[in-house]
Each structure stands twice: as C-alpha cells, then as structure tokens.
Amino acid sequence: METYTIKTIEKVMAFATNFVPQNQSSFRGVINSKFDLTPSVGRLPSIGSPQLEIEREKFLLREFKMKAAMHVNIKPENDWEWLSLAQHYGLPTRLLDWTTNPLTALYFATNHSIEELYSDEQLTDGAVYLLISHIYIDASYHINPFDIEETLEFHSPIISDRVQNQSGSFTVHPNPRELFNTEKLTKFIIPGELKREIQSRLSILNVVESNIYPGLDGIAKALKVKYYRETVTNFGAFDSSHYAKKQIKGL
Known part of the structure; x- marks a missing residue:
C-alpha cells in the first residue's frame, strides 16, 4: 500500500471532487491516520481459538436479529443483509465500511466532535483509503x-437509508483480526490543521450530519453543528471571554 500526504486544502478538495479512478473504486475515511484497516469484531478482546471467536460473532448477530426485528421497515433476507444493517448501527462485525463517494469518506476523516473542531487544541491527522478493482x-x-476464504467487496441492497445516503459498500474479511492490506490500496493522509476548513467546505457542499445520518439523530446533530458554527463565527470562540467559552461548550 502506497501512502501520500495531501498538504493543502486546494489539493484535498480537488482529490475529493475531481478524482477519477481507472476502474471502480471505494473510499474509507478514518479520523486518525494511525488507524489501520481491521474490522471491528477483530478488535474485540480475544477469547482463544478462531472457532470460538466465530461462534461469538454469530451469537452477536443472532442477538441483533432478535432485538432489531421489530425496528426494521424492510426485513433482511439473509446473513449478508443482516450484517450490512448491523454494521451501520455499530455492531462489531467482519465488515469494513466503505463508500463510493470520496466526499463522504472525507467527512468521516475530519468528523471530530464540534467541541474539538472549534477548540484551540491540535487535531490528529486523518486519512482516506482508496481501494481499486477488488472482487464484487x-x-x-x-x-x-x-x-468465505478471501476478502470480498460486498454491495448490499438498500435496506437502510444510512446505506443509501452514505453511498455505502463493504469489504468482508475471512480473518477479522488480520490487517487488510493489498497493492490495490492507497492511503492519503489529511493533515489535522486542515480539518476545520475541510468541514466548513463540506457543509457548503451539503455533506452534513442530516444527510450522512438520516433521521431525527442526524437532524439534531446538524442543528447543533450549525448553531455552534454560527456562534463561533459571530462571537469569536477563540478570543471570547471565559464566560462565553463556557456557554459555547455547553451547546
């Protein structure tokens, strides 16, 4: 896997809006460039043999099926669809989230909490991974x-509005504890000092919480970000009085 650092805001936005891959491609944004490509179930504490870990993974999915059934509008038809749904709502699985939209990946690579974005602390470098020409x-x-015995790229049917809005796809991994690496991967590091400006530009392009996370939670997050940003712009959060800073942190 080759690694590059995109050093200016202009080059970052050009990458996200003008990049044309040779073939079909997927993107994954991570908030910290040190995060590797390991599925979430592979980051759980080890319980011994690979077979025991697979049994735990299956148990998690069975529990999710039982408790989620009454909340889904379109019931998944098999384990592939159930894993897709479970992954989008945070269950540890052998899937890794990807998107066919580089702007969405850039959103996730820069999506610190609004309190972090508008503080004076240094933000970590993020990264966008690019995967080209895998097995669909x-x-x-x-x-x-x-x-499965090899890493595959899985395109799920639209059984969740989150999958649709995030232009979602997945890689599915036979050995979830193994780091995913291939010559078809490229890593683009996003410097932390660019993240605030990137988030501002993404909001202009309507790549915002209410679209990434459709539903009431996304609306609430988007309103918080909008009000926070306007407050900072109007009152200068970095130079405001101690009292004003306390009020802004409470939003």
Whole structure:
C-alpha cells in the first residue's frame, strides 16, 4: 500500500471532487491516520481459538436479529443483509465500511466532535483509503459470510437509508483480526490543521450530519453543528471571554 500526504486544502478538495479512478473504486475515511484497516469484531478482546471467536460473532448477530426485528421497515433476507444493517448501527462485525463517494469518506476523516473542531487544541491527522478493482459480490452470493476464504467487496441492497445516503459498500474479511492490506490500496493522509476548513467546505457542499445520518439523530446533530458554527463565527470562540467559552461548550 502506497501512502501520500495531501498538504493543502486546494489539493484535498480537488482529490475529493475531481478524482477519477481507472476502474471502480471505494473510499474509507478514518479520523486518525494511525488507524489501520481491521474490522471491528477483530478488535474485540480475544477469547482463544478462531472457532470460538466465530461462534461469538454469530451469537452477536443472532442477538441483533432478535432485538432489531421489530425496528426494521424492510426485513433482511439473509446473513449478508443482516450484517450490512448491523454494521451501520455499530455492531462489531467482519465488515469494513466503505463508500463510493470520496466526499463522504472525507467527512468521516475530519468528523471530530464540534467541541474539538472549534477548540484551540491540535487535531490528529486523518486519512482516506482508496481501494481499486477488488472482487464484487452482492447479497445473493452463494457462500455464507462466515465461511468465505478471501476478502470480498460486498454491495448490499438498500435496506437502510444510512446505506443509501452514505453511498455505502463493504469489504468482508475471512480473518477479522488480520490487517487488510493489498497493492490495490492507497492511503492519503489529511493533515489535522486542515480539518476545520475541510468541514466548513463540506457543509457548503451539503455533506452534513442530516444527510450522512438520516433521521431525527442526524437532524439534531446538524442543528447543533450549525448553531455552534454560527456562534463561533459571530462571537469569536477563540478570543471570547471565559464566560462565553463556557456557554459555547455547553451547546
């Protein structure tokens, strides 16, 4: 995997809006450039043998199915679709989230809490991973996701508005504890000092919380960010009095 640092805001936005890959491509944004490509279930504490870990993974999905059934509008038809849904709502799985939209990946690479973005603390470097020309499957794939023997790229049907709004796709990994690396990956580091300006430009392009996270939670997050940003702009959070800073932090 090759690694590059994009050093200016102009080059970052050109990458995200004008990048044309040779073939189909997917992007993944991470808030910290030191984060590697390991599925969330592979980051859980070890419980011994690989077989025991697979059983735990299956148990997690069974529990999710039972408790989520009454909350879904379109019921997933197989484990591929259930894993897709569970991944988007935070269940540890063998999937890694990707998107076909580089702006969405850039959002996740720079999406610190609003309190962090408008503080005077130094932000960590983020990164956007680019994956080109991998092996595509869909939910009709004949092998169960717990039985695959190679890393595949999975395009789920639209069973969640989050999948649709985030232009989501996934990689599915046979050995979730292994770091994903291939010559078809490229890593672009986003300097921390550019993140505030990137988030501001993304908001102009309407890449905002209410679109990334459709629903009431996304609306609430978007309103908080909008009000926070306007308060900082109008009153100067970095130079305001101690009292004003306390008020802004409470938003």
